Amino acid sequence: MTTRKQLKLGHMIEGAGRTWTDWRHPDAQPGASTNFAYYKDAALLAERGKFDFLFIADSLSINEKSSPHYLNRFEPITILSALAAVTEHVGLVATLSVTYSEPFNVARQFASLDHISGGRAGWNVVTSWLEGSADNFGKEEHPAHDVRYRLAAEYLDVVQGLWDSWEDDALVHDKANGVFFDPEKLNTLGHKGDFLSVKGPLNIARSAQGQPVIFQAGASEDGRNFAAKRADAIFVGHGGIQEARDYYADVKARAAGFGRDPASLFILPAVAPIIGSTEAEANARWEERADLVSIESALAMLGRSFNDHDFTVYELDAPFPDVFARGFNSSQSATLKIAQAVQKENLTLRQVAQRFATPKGELVGTPEQIADKFEEWLVTEASDGFVVGQPLPGQFRLFVEEVTPILQKRGILRETYEGSTFRDSLGLEVPANRFTVAKDQRAVA
Template identity: 50%
Template structure:
């Protein structure tokens, strides 16, 4: 085994976050609300020794949203069920900081961390969908800059609450009738720009100290936040050069923030297409591209622009000038769409189809896909990948054909060496800020 190991997450999305995947004959039409389906996929990922499974989420839909968004389980409820169906694999969920309160979030994730014995992770998002405001009593979506300031404070409060009890706060001494050492319970008494939280939280730290923090920002604000708080980053990139630039930028920012860049791990999401030969995989990719529904692609294109209606434009004219549209939504994604369309001179039709396709840089035989994964890993573009799980047979081709090649090269584990998510990722257990003596950080197990 080489010293540096590849890390892998499995994105579980039920019937799929694109418009077409639910049509696959292997995917039940109700997969997004079928707990048995999720258990099967989580167990398959655990059998393959993945680091974690990941559940995406967002708080707003329209009738045109992709099937998975229209009807799906709440992530923390889902992951609590998966905790009882698995033993080692990490459990990561998306939860917004813009429309939640830190005390509730701290309690929910701490509970999942105890239920799973130290396998929880939180993907911190600020919510790019402007329509979400109406679901939480607001007339307007929170401004982009304000959302990121709020997110930073939100995470600080949550992490402070997770340290409400020192690790030895509960002697549970029945002989002396002492359950709690009150000197080791700590109020937070936070008063900030967005939150006033007294504390303490009514749950202790877990086997991994605190849940792992993930983030996925690609805008300037998102990159700053990711570099400052995240231990794992779900980078949105679609080519090697952009991935390497993003990787170097985040590592540099993390170092400037006084953090160890090696402990800030980047995981782009990919959808491998694996066949017996490269030619067959490329033919399958072309077939899927040809099956794209243009109307649905236009809806999907509109999502990062707060579901802007692109059907009003000439499809074969250049991508329209949108001004600041998207700047208060998924800004990083919206900016990338505008940039790519401009640099490549794409029409609106071409842009919609271009961004409706899953990232297709990993299509080929198992050997070709393994070689490309190794190249990205060794040449400074990633620390691992988030693998989209769709049809079980397609995921099985990755686990049964690609992973053995990576294991043979010493790049990926054959067995778990730890029981917690921090242990899988090689990230230290954080100190409790209230402990009297700060011993060296211990590696998670």
């Protein structure tokens, strides 16, 4: 058995494509975002490649500028519940917003997915940055960034408290004496906080892994602190390996500052490798993808990160417009990266839009070259693994068939799953039930 550090790998399923124009590729399936067969094939491929999890992103607001995958797609928990029935080992991570949902319902949904899958559920905790989401939920305004993160912290406390409602040995099922459960081991949360009031208990017990695995996408100051304190894994985007190393060191240090073992927190950048049998073939495939993107589409993609700001009103080849001072209540991680690049390189609007739409990055090459990059990021502490997307039809299959065997041969990717639950795969402990711990502490005192 290898003692080398192992990559943690997830696959993001994005049906119609990752960007606004991927669906135009001759081999693309424009209706894939509501095609169960497409999701099933991707899930089975991920399991064949010994991936840790599937990842389903989400959005609660669309308009005519939204990307095709988000215009018409499955709700995450629904599709993952279906995929639970056709997979055995791969984790199932659903994105769900704390800003536009109720914690009791969310706790039930994820606990149900956890039981259906035999302990393979994960929750990507998001706060929703698109202001249009408020209009879909009867809210007068979209909460400010700092307010959303304060809500998220309290919300996660509540959901995890509800997940512990039933102690692990509460359901005794004693037929002889007619005792279905031990009432002393069913606990009421009784939460009253700044944002939420939830009594409990939850009407479903803990699963084989205790609680679903917690994901977070934290790049802002608030996001980094929240993720470092509360998440099991962080989903993040990076422009290059040095930026990734700096982020890795920062967040791991924050985790240690919160009293956590930094090794129990996995940092997983999003990547979309483009693979060819030769470098020339890989570069040609990247050009093939870039050619699908018009400048109009690129401007629409850029505007999405600024809450659908209209960039068509500016001169394309003039310096990037000074829009950062507007204080967009949006995706701070994306706008911060753009601001830094503009300041450093004095980019025009056209350059920013094209780079944002089709970033080439480092992961274009042969299977050996992609494996080299994955290993470099792992061993130099730029990441603990990756969330792998599909930039062109067939590329994820190529990754599973040609890259994962190289990673396995090098001893940095499993050849068999370690157990049956998501926490088994990640090497995470089953969290103790908070009510059981409190009772044990009182008994000792």
